[in-house]
Amino acid sequence: xxxxxxxxxxxxxxxxxxxxxxxxxxxxxxxxxxxxxxxxxxxxxxxxxxxxxxxxxxxxxxxxxxxxxxxxxxxxxxxxxxxxxxxxxxxxxxxxxxxxxxxxxxxxxxxxxxxxxxxxxxxxxxxxxxxxxxxxxxxxxxxxxxxxxxxxxxxxxxxxxxxxxxxxxxxxxxxxxxxxxxxxxxxxxxxxxxxxxxxxxxxxxxxxxxxxxxxxxxxxxxxxxxxxxxxxxxxxxxxxxxxxxxxxxxxxxxxxxxxxxxxxxxxxxxxxxxxxxxxxxxxxxxxxxxxxxxxxxxxxxxxxxxxxxxxxxxxxxxxxxxxxxxxxxxxxxxxxxxxxxxxxxxxxxxxxxxxxxxxxxxxxxxxxxxxxxxxxxxxxxxxxxxxxxxxxxxxxxxxx
Numbered sequence: 001x002x003x004x005x006x007x008x009x010x011x012x013x014x015x016x017x018x019x020x021x022x023x024x025x026x027x028x029x030x031x032x033x034x035x036x037x038x039x040x041x042x043x044x045x046x047x048x049x050x051x052x053x054x055x056x057x058x059x060x061x062x063x064x065x066x067x068x069x070x071x072x073x074x075x076x077x078x079x080x081x082x083x084x085x086x087x088x089x090x091x092x093x094x095x096x097x098x099x100x101x102x103x104x105x106x107x108x109x110x111x112x113x114x115x116x117x118x119x120x121x122x123x124x125x126x127x128x129x130x131x132x133x134x135x136x137x138x139x140x141x142x143x144x145x146x147x148x149x150x151x152x153x154x155x156x157x158x159x160x161x162x163x164x165x166x167x168x169x170x171x172x173x174x175x176x177x178x179x180x181x182x183x184x185x186x187x188x189x190x191x192x193x194x195x196x197x198x199x200x201x202x203x204x205x206x207x208x209x210x211x212x213x214x215x216x217x218x219x220x221x222x223x224x225x226x227x228x229x230x231x232x233x234x235x236x237x238x239x240x241x242x243x244x245x246x247x248x249x250x251x252x253x254x255x256x257x258x259x260x261x262x263x264x265x266x267x268x269x270x271x272x273x274x275x276x277x278x279x280x281x282x283x284x285x286x287x288x289x290x291x292x293x294x295x296x297x298x299x300x301x302x303x304x305x306x307x308x309x310x311x312x313x314x315x316x317x318x319x320x321x322x323x324x325x326x327x328x329x330x331x332x333x334x335x336x337x338x339x340x341x342x343x344x345x346x347x348x349x350x351x352x353x354x355x356x357x358x359x360x361x362x363x364x365x366x367x368x369x370x371x372x373x374x375x376x377x378x379x380x381x382x383x384x385x386x387x388x389x390x391x392x393x394x395x396x397x398x399x400x
Contacts, residue, residue: 040342041362057375057389058357062332063222063304064380065254065294075255078289086282091271094282102292103259109295110221110230111238112245112261116270119283121218121248122148124258126155127274128214128246129185132266133158137181140174140211142166142197144190144367149216153185165190168201175209182211188231188245189219192366192374194312194333196224199235206242213237214244222252223309223331227302231331252298252308255290257283304379308332312377314386322394334375335361336393343398344371350396356389 036042065071078098086094099117107115118124129152133139137158141149144165153160163170175182184206186197199215206213220231232238232245244262249255260270270277298304312329319326325337338344341362348360351373359374366372373393381389 039363040340040345041364052357054352054355054357055385055388056357057378058359059376060219060251061254062252062308062376062378063228063254063294063298064378065252065297068254068294068297070297071254071290071294074293075286075290078292079284079286082285082289084286085284088282089278089280090282091278096282096285096288098285098288098292099282102288102295105292105295106247106259107261109299110217110245110247110261111233112263113239114264114267115259115261116267116277117249117257117259117283117288118277119257119280121216121246121250121258122151123276123280124246124248124260125149125216126152127270127276128244128260129153129183130156130276131270131274132183132212132214132244134181137183138175138178138211140171140182140184142186142190144192145185145187146191146216146218149185149187158183166195166198168198168205171202172205172209175205175211178209182209183214184211185214186216187219188215188217189224189331189333191219191333192361192368192372193327193335194219194329194331195327196220196231196330199231199237203235203237203240203243212242212244214246216246218246218248218251219331219333221247222298223305225305228252228298228305249287249291249294252305253291253294255294256287257291307379308377311379311381311386315375315377315390318390319393322390322397324394324397329377332377332379334377336373336375338371338373339398339400341371344373347373347396347398351392354392354396356392358393 082096088094103115103117118127125148133156135157139153139158139160141153141160141162142165143162161174163174171184189196203213215232217230217232222228224231225234237243241263244266247259249257312332312334315334316326316328319336327335338347344360344362348358351358361374362371363369
């Protein structure tokens, strides 16, 4: 029944108490904010216009497909046919024929038996780690892993052993003597320095000790392997019964969402147990349609993957020749180290003022505490754009 006055407060609570909570409750935020300012670690949102004048070396659009006409048309047609949203979780109303089609084609492209699409790559990693572990499981995690894998370990109820970066011998030591289920988790390409994990060696250690291998191939799909089929395909590990991969649809495929790929029994297990799948709304049809269009386009134009690697190698060569501390990339992530968080921030800002967008990684986003510019080696960069990017980065570099 309509009311012409505010409802009465619960018994025992005065209107003043409800309307004016104690101001001190969040005073600690002010000190945390001040500390971030002192450390030069403040982060801000910067909405971009639809048609930015900046040359983009900051996004994860490795193949330049986010604005490709086929991809945007695939997204628009899917939204028009299936609606703006999935309308529910995948197990209720959120699974469409389009989702199933993407899962079949993505699994076939990457060389796996089955796939499961989720709302993000982050959700895919949480789903895979938590569903494949339990109390008593040993999870061995690379120290350089992405935050989503780290959070998956934290939520898994398993015992986690963090081992030195890209060290199969340390993984072997961690597994030795463990009696029970074990899972080794690693990025395929690490998002900070762009280096690749030693997947064949890790797979051998896992097989020797009966452990599963879970690989986040977010930065490998579309860049590594034959025609961009990913790091696991490149290492001849795709499709093995003890290997599971996660991928994102938001980088090389220019869309949004994530997926888990692996044996059919693993995917069926996730459908029944993975909380970030069961209790989350399904991926929007537009994102599914865009990702499917991008996947098909990559299948027809496999040269895009090799071009992304070539651009990465050229960026490394020219920036290293200019005397910058640049890490040799194994895929399309090019990392240029900066002297301090403040100088990294100023360097990125100077690049932006000169018309170039670059990523800026500072603690706590970097596990080693070293601040960096993070560059995207995009397959669609022209030679002139590559020249411009190198010239701006070198000209704006901080003096030692």
